[in-house]
Amino acid sequence: MTQSTPSLAVVVKGWPRLSETFIAQELVALEEAGIDFEVWSLRHPTDHKTHPLHDRLKARVRYLPEYLQDDPKRLRAARKGAQAMPGYARAHALFEADLARDRTPNRYRRFGQACVLAHEAPVTLRGLYAHFLHTPSSVARYAAVMRGLPWSFSAHAKDIWTSPDWELAEKLAPATAGAAFGATCTQFGARHLQGLSTGSPVDLVYHGLDLGRFPQPPHKTLRKAGDPFHMMSVGRLVEKKGFDRLIAALAVLPTGLDWHWTHIGGGALKDAMKAAADAHGLGARITWRGACDQPDVIEAMRGADLFVLPSRIARDGDRDGLPNVLMEAASQKLPILSTPVSAIPEFIETEVHGVLSADDPASLALEMQRFAHEPALGPRMADAAFARLTRDFLMHPGITHLATRLRGMLA
Numbered sequence: 564m565t566q567s568t569p570s571l572a573v574v575v576k577g578w579p580r581l582s583e584t585f586i587a588q589e590l591v592a593l594e595e596a597g598i599d600f601e602v603w604s605l606r607h608p609t610d611h612k613t614h615p616l617h618d619r620l621k622a623r624v625r626y627l628p629e630y631l632q633d634d635p636k637r638l639r640a641a642r643k644g645a646q647a648m649p650g651y652a653r654a655h656a657l658f659e660a661d662l663a664r665d666r667t668p669n670r671y672r673r674f675g676q677a678c679v680l681a682h683e684a685p686v687t688l689r690g691l692y693a694h695f696l697h698t699p700s701s702v703a704r705y706a707a708v709m710r711g712l713p714w715s716f717s718a719h720a721k722d723i724w725t726s727p728d729w730e731l732a733e734k735l736a737p738a739t740a741g742a743a744f745g746a747t748c749t750q751f752g753a754r755h756l757q758g759l760s761t762g763s764p765v766d767l768v769y770h771g772l773d774l775g776r777f778p779q780p781p782h783k784t785l786r787k788a789g790d791p792f793h794m795m796s797v798g799r800l801v802e803k804k805g806f807d808r809l810i811a812a813l814a815v816l817p818t819g820l821d822w823h824w825t826h827i828g829g830g831a832l833k834d835a836m837k838a839a840a841d842a843h844g845l846g847a848r849i850t851w852r853g854a855c856d857q858p859d860v861i862e863a864m865r866g867a868d869l870f871v872l873p874s875r876i877a878r879d880g881d882r883d884g885l886p887n888v889l890m891e892a893a894s895q896k897l898p899i900l901s902t903p904v905s906a907i908p909e910f911i912e913t914e915v916h917g918v919l920s921a922d923d924p925a926s927l928a929l930e931m932q933r934f935a936h937e938p939a940l941g942p943r944m945a946d947a948a949f950a951r952l953t954r955d956f957l958m959h960p961g962i963t964h965l966a967t968r969l970r971g972m973l974a
Contacts, residue, residue, distance in 0.1 A: 569829060570973050571600035572684050574693040574703045578604040578624055579617040582799055582828070585736060585748070585770040585887045586694050587616040589717075590952055592773065592962040598969055600692075600792060601625055601831045604678055607619055610829075614857045616776070625683070627676040627702075637674055644682035645709050654708040654737045655742060661701070664729065675697060677705030689973045690714060696722040696734060696745070696756075696811075713743040713972050714729050717768070720884035720905065723752050725860070728759060731741035735760035748883045749906030752909075759958070768965055771958035772890045776857075780949060781865045785938050792935040795867040797860055797888045800830030803881045805873035805902065805922050810836060811929035812844035812873075820935055824852040827860055860888075862896045869934050869941060872888045874904045885910055893948040898941030900930050910956060917947040 574585060590602070602624045607965040628634045646653050658674045680691075680702060689712060693703035696718040707714035716734070723731070730897075733739040735756065745760075746768040747753050753767040786792075806826070813824060826836075828847065840849050855863070866871065871893040874883040885906040892899055893910075899917030901907050913919035920930045935942050 567597065568687040569599045569601045569685060570687055570689040570704075571969065572603050572688055572691045572703075573600045574680070574691060574699040575605070576601050576695060576699055577606035577608060578602055579608055579610065579613045581612060581614065582609045583694075584614055584616060584857060585719075587614060587620070587809060588773060589770065589962065590622070590775075592661075592958060593969070594620065595849055595965045596962060597836060598801065598966055601684075602628060603684075605629065605676060605702065606944060610854055612854060615716070620940070627679050629877070631672055631675040634729055635820060637679060641679040641682040642675075642733070648681060648709045648711075649712045649743045650709045651861075653740070654705045657758070658705060660741050661730070664727075669698065669702075674705055677702045677709065681706040681709040684710070688712065689781070690969070692972075695711040695719060696731065700734055700742070701837045704734060704742075706811040707815045708740045715742050715972055716745045718745060718747040718752060718756060718765075720749075720752070721746070721754060721881045723884075724833070724880045724882055724933070730794050732761070734760050735763040735765070737762040739809060746968070747884075750909055751906040752884055755879060758777050760833070760920050766964065766968070768961040769885070769956055770887055770890075771956045771961050772887070772894055772952065773958040774901065774953070775914060777861060777891070777894045778865075780894070783942075784867060785942065787885040788936050788938055789821070791819065792931075793867045794822060794826070794862055794869045794871050794931065795825040795827070797863075797891075798872060798886070799828050800826075800832040802877040803883060804830075806836055807832070807839060808922055808924050809873045809876070809927060810843065810845070811924035812931065813840075813845055813848070815924060815928045816911075820932065822931075822935065823848050823850070824871075825852060825863060827852045827855050827863060829854045837866050859894060861891065862893055864897045869931065870899050871927075872899075872901045873922050873927055874907060875901050876904060879913065883907065890952055892940045893952045894913070894944040896942070896949050898934060898945045899948060900927070900934065910951065911948065916951055917944050933945065935961075 691703040692715040693699040703714045741763045745765040754764040876882045903919040911917045
């Protein structure tokens with residue numbers, strides 16, 4: 564089999580995306596394991612940079628029309644071709660049932676994109692695999708039914724916690740064209756989906772890290788209690804990451820503490836976060852680096868004293884799963900301060916591998932001061948986190964399991 568005759572279509576929200584290194588890592592590893600696929604992206608890239616991982620992917624990347632009005636000629640041809648498929652009537656009935664409960668432009672767009680995918684995918688296609696259980700899985704499910712093929716998914720965080728239970732349940736039920744199998748990256752999420760499933764198996768598959776892509780942890784001399792204290796965070800500036808509370812915590816640190824905080828990442832709340840920091844008079848102590856590629860992120864981690872990720876549950880229910888940046892910090896033996904939200908405790912046992920604090924500013928500020936004033940505390944926990952990472956959270960076992968699942972589905 565060659566790349567001109569792929570048997571699998573991988574459906575993603577966008578490609579490439581800086582914030583989704585876990586997807587790039589997985590797809591490169593699956594390709595190296597011999598899984599032959601094309602990537603079908605619902606959106607064109609918006610990031611100006613890419614990670615080196617993206618350059619390693621050899622698979623063809625194809626873009627569906629992001630908005631249906633963008634390419635009416637392509638859409639008309641796809642709709643005509645899809646209507647001739649034996650499974651079109653059932654796929655359209657599923658779409659109509661979904662539309663009755665979610666009459667949104669996004670729902671129409673999903674079905675239109677599915678028609679294009681079903682029409683344009685090669686005749687060698689034997690299955691579909693979607694990253695995220697909301698929009699990409701809807702497109703994969705409709706297209707799979709049109710073509711009479713199985714589909715599967717990998718679920719993560721927002722797609723689980725902000726999707727209605729009726730939609731999740733139907734994507735996990737054979738009677739409603741549910742997935743052949745699902746995977747998700749946390750025990751917390753797996754238990755929730757397994758409780759909704761009436762037939763589709765849902766496996767726990769941690770993303771893990773491929774440590775071959777990372778340098779060995781740096782050798783650092785123990786800092787003294789009065790030395791400058793460098794903190795950093797990596798994450799999108801969105802509500803669930805909790806950076807508003809971190810800024811409030813920084814504002815109440817003692818004036819005598821010589822600290823600096825660096826943030827890496829973009830996000831919709833960028834201007835609001837910068838304005839909040841300026842209102843507290845913190846501008847000179849904060850560096851906003853924006854989106855960075857992974858080598859720059861790792862270099863920043865190697866020079867910092869504490870990694871802070873104050874995740875919380877957003878008002879719409881969105882929350883982190885197990886952020887890969889925590890494992891990346893552990894790979895460089897960078898001490899971790901986070902919160903016990905969602906699946907973070909599956910990797911970090913508080914006071915052993917790092918500290919999981921309440922997400923209120925006062926608690927965060929106390930823990931930051933503790934790390935600053937007890938120089939031996941962070942390295943001790945970082946050593947334990949590195950040992951846990953290398954023992955239980957490497958990438959390869961999950962890739963082996965996922966490749967076996969995909970081969971079974973395609974067979």
